[in-house]
Amino acid sequence: MAAVIVQPPWPATPPKLTVAQANRVSKAYGSVQALREVSLGLRGGELLALLGPNGAGKTTLVRMLLGLASPDSGRISVFGADPRDEIMRYRVGAMLQVARVPETLRVREHIDLFSSYYPNPLPIAETLRIAGLEEIKTRRFGELSGGQRQRVLFGISICGNPDLLFLDEPTVGLDVEARRLMWAQIRALVALGKTVLLTTHYLHEADALADRILVLQHGAIVAEGTPAEIKARTIGKQVRFSSRLSVEEIRTIPGVVSATADQQKFELQVQAAEPVVRELLLRDSWLSDLEVTTAGLEEAFLALTQNHHSKGVN
Amino acid sequence: MAAASFAARLTVPQRSFRNLVELFAKEAMYEVVKNVRIPIYAVSTVAFPLMFYVLFGIVLTPNNPVNRSQAATYLLATMGTFGVMGASLFGFAVSLAVERGQGWLQVKRASPMPLSAYFAAKLISAMLFSGTIAVGLLTVGSVFAHVRLAPVQAAELISVLMAASIPFGALGLALGYIAKPNSAPPVVNLIYLPLSFCSGLWIPIFLLPKFLQQAARLLPPFHVSQLALRAVGMSRETGPTGHIQALVGFTLLFLGVAVVLYRRDEGQSYG
Numbered sequence: 336m337a338a339v340i341v342q343p344p345w346p347a348t349p350p351k352l353t354v355a356q357a358n359r360v361s362k363a364y365g366s367v368q369a370l371r372e373v374s375l376g377l378r379g380g381e382l383l384a385l386l387g388p389n390g391a392g393k394t395t396l397v398r399m400l401l402g403l404a405s406p407d408s409g410r411i412s413v414f415g416a417d418p419r420d421e422i423m424r425y426r427v428g429a430m431l432q433v434a435r436v437p438e439t440l441r442v443r444e445h446i447d448l449f450s451s452y453y454p455n456p457l458p459i460a461e462t463l464r465i466a467g468l469e470e471i472k473t474r475r476f477g478e479l480s481g482g483q484r485q486r487v488l489f490g491i492s493i494c495g496n497p498d499l500l501f502l503d504e505p506t507v508g509l510d511v512e513a514r515r516l517m518w519a520q521i522r523a524l525v526a527l528g529k530t531v532l533l534t535t536h537y538l539h540e541a542d543a544l545a546d547r548i549l550v551l552q553h554g555a556i557v558a559e560g561t562p563a564e565i566k567a568r569t570i571g572k573q574v575r576f577s578s579r580l581s582v583e584e585i586r587t588i589p590g591v592v593s594a595t596a597d598q599q600k601f602e603l604q605v606q607a608a609e610p611v612v613r614e615l616l617l618r619d620s621w622l623s624d625l626e627v628t629t630a631g632l633e634e635a636f637l638a639l640t641q642n643h644h645s646k647g648v649n
Numbered sequence: 650m651a652a653a654s655f656a657a658r659l660t661v662p663q664r665s666f667r668n669l670v671e672l673f674a675k676e677a678m679y680e681v682v683k684n685v686r687i688p689i690y691a692v693s694t695v696a697f698p699l700m701f702y703v704l705f706g707i708v709l710t711p712n713n714p715v716n717r718s719q720a721a722t723y724l725l726a727t728m729g730t731f732g733v734m735g736a737s738l739f740g741f742a743v744s745l746a747v748e749r750g751q752g753w754l755q756v757k758r759a760s761p762m763p764l765s766a767y768f769a770a771k772l773i774s775a776m777l778f779s780g781t782i783a784v785g786l787l788t789v790g791s792v793f794a795h796v797r798l799a800p801v802q803a804a805e806l807i808s809v810l811m812a813a814s815i816p817f818g819a820l821g822l823a824l825g826y827i828a829k830p831n832s833a834p835p836v837v838n839l840i841y842l843p844l845s846f847c848s849g850l851w852i853p854i855f856l857l858p859k860f861l862q863q864a865a866r867l868l869p870p871f872h873v874s875q876l877a878l879r880a881v882g883m884s885r886e887t888g889p890t891g892h893i894q895a896l897v898g899f900t901l902l903f904l905g906v907a908v909v910l911y912r913r914d915e916g917q918s919y920g
Contacts, residue, residue, distance in 0.1 A: 398755075401759045402759075403755055403758060403759060421761050421763065422761075424759070424760060424761035425664075425761050427759075428760075429756070429759035429760070431752065431755055431756050431759060432752065433751065433752035433753055433755065433756055434751040434752050435747065435751035435752070435753060435830075436753055436756075437683050437748070437753065439682075439683050439686035439687055440679060440682065440683050440686075444679055444682070447675065447679075448675055448676065448679050449760055451668075451671055451672045451675045451676075452672060452760045452761045452762045453760075453761060454663060454664045454665075454668060475686075488756070491756065491760075495760070495761070501759075
């Protein structure tokens with residue numbers, strides 16, 4: 336994928352203005368509460384990552400911002416208008432998760448058709464080049480690998496030269512190499528002043544791309560900040576040991592982010608190991624099997640959401 | 650919230666009328682291309698009516714040449730109706746159920762595609778397949794079964810069969826909103842085949858039991874077949890008005906059902 340894109344014929348959205356916003360939005364599907372009172376503002380030119388595990392409500396929020404679902408309560412606006420306006424859609428591109436795409440059309444034909452929906456699309460050759468589809472443009476969709484399919488969906492999302500891009504888990508199913516290429520392309524779009532909302536369940540992906548991260552858990556926003564701020568809350572150490580202390584007591588020790596116990600075997604997520612270990616040894620000098628490891632990013636992320644959950648906010 | 654009050658609101662280039670025409674044309678073209686390349690659709694919708702026609706209209710007919718050509722002419726109209734119904738029902742119901750249930754329609758609806766272009770494309774595709782079926786049957790009938798029609802009659806038959814894509818397409822639309830992706834083909838067959846038999850498309854309506862003849866008036870394909878029979882000069886009914894009225898009524902009814910189901914879908918997990 337090349338990292339160049341032509342400028343749109345109209346000026347890019349001035350930075351710092353709110354281009355899309357959700358105001359205390361709730362949505363239930365039957366008995367499942369998909370979103371509860373979620374608010375977010377998407378500023379012009381930023382890349383905002385919605386980070387959360389599967390089922391956290393990321394896709395529901397994206398569908399609402401695209402006008403594909405209406406909130407039970409709360410308000411959504413995109414470019415100051417109702418997201419269901421066709422005019423609004425001229426400036427928006429979307430890469431959604433889709434189970435099946437018409438398989439008998441060729442890659443170039445899919446791009447050609449979607450380009451025709453927009454008043455000022457990119458030239459088709461340009462879209463094919465940006466999305467890395469030149470070599471497979473005559474292939475039918477049904478003949479493509481998973482990664483190639485993702486690239487076609489990416490091509491569809493950018494072919495209209497949109498100002499605002501929604502990417503719903505764009506790198507799912509991609510291998511490491513393809514993921515890096517997709518990241519480079521997304522960064523190139525942001526560098527041109529495009530606004531991007533990306534959903535992911537990988538902390539490292541949000542960290543690599545985003546200006547701002549919102550962590551969504553059980554349909555509610557549980558953390559918000561720059562990648563550095565989010566990481567500061569998540570990156571820490573993992574401490575394992577056996578002890579007679581109660582898990583309730585351990586949770587009161589400063590610096591303990593979360594604690595789980597199985598019989599007398601404990602596993603803690605902590606911000607820094609030394610003060611916690613010192614405190615533990617003071618309280619239980621018989622403590623044994625002590626082990627300190629660096630928490631992986633995903634474990635740390637899990638700790639962040641679990642910790643929030645255990646405090647009963649949800 | 651200060652930023653929100655003067656939120657980004659820039660001018661957007663408008664779509665010209667020419668863009669819109671091109672958009673509708675491309676949507677229709679790619680719908681046809683997509684269907685032509687699906688063997689199970691392209692081959693079976695065209696080949697089945699032709700096969701049935703050869704079997705019932707040419708092979709299994711009386712020896713007497715006059716009766717034979719009459720039977721072949723009659724079946725030209727009713728098998729044509731059968732074929733058009735298949736092309737329209739499968740073209741609408743199955744593709745809609747699949748594209749709706751598996752997320753593709755969501756992708757399209759997230760784009761600025763007017764929904765009318767999507768449905769117009771399906772109708773145009775069904776009409777082109779219907780025209781192909783009509784021309785195919787006419788060719789087989791005149792070459793192998795001595796069917797003799799005036800050019801005006803042939804043109805009327807083709808027109809009636811192509812226009813029949815509208816009521817059948819409306820039925821397909823409603824079914825496409827009722828059925829799930831995997832259940833759509835069996836659901837369509839469950840409706841398509843009994844409906845064809847009871848409307849007298851396989852066995853002439855006047856050979857069916859009296860109560861079935863009466864009940865057939867409640868079925869859309871019966872009215873299409875009567876208009877088709879009129880075109881080839883073999884209708885036993887009086888004027889075309891009643892049939893046209895009935896078909897307009899059915900179309901509105903099916904569209905109404907489709908709209909209700911579409912509304913029910915809005916905001917749910919399907920598109």
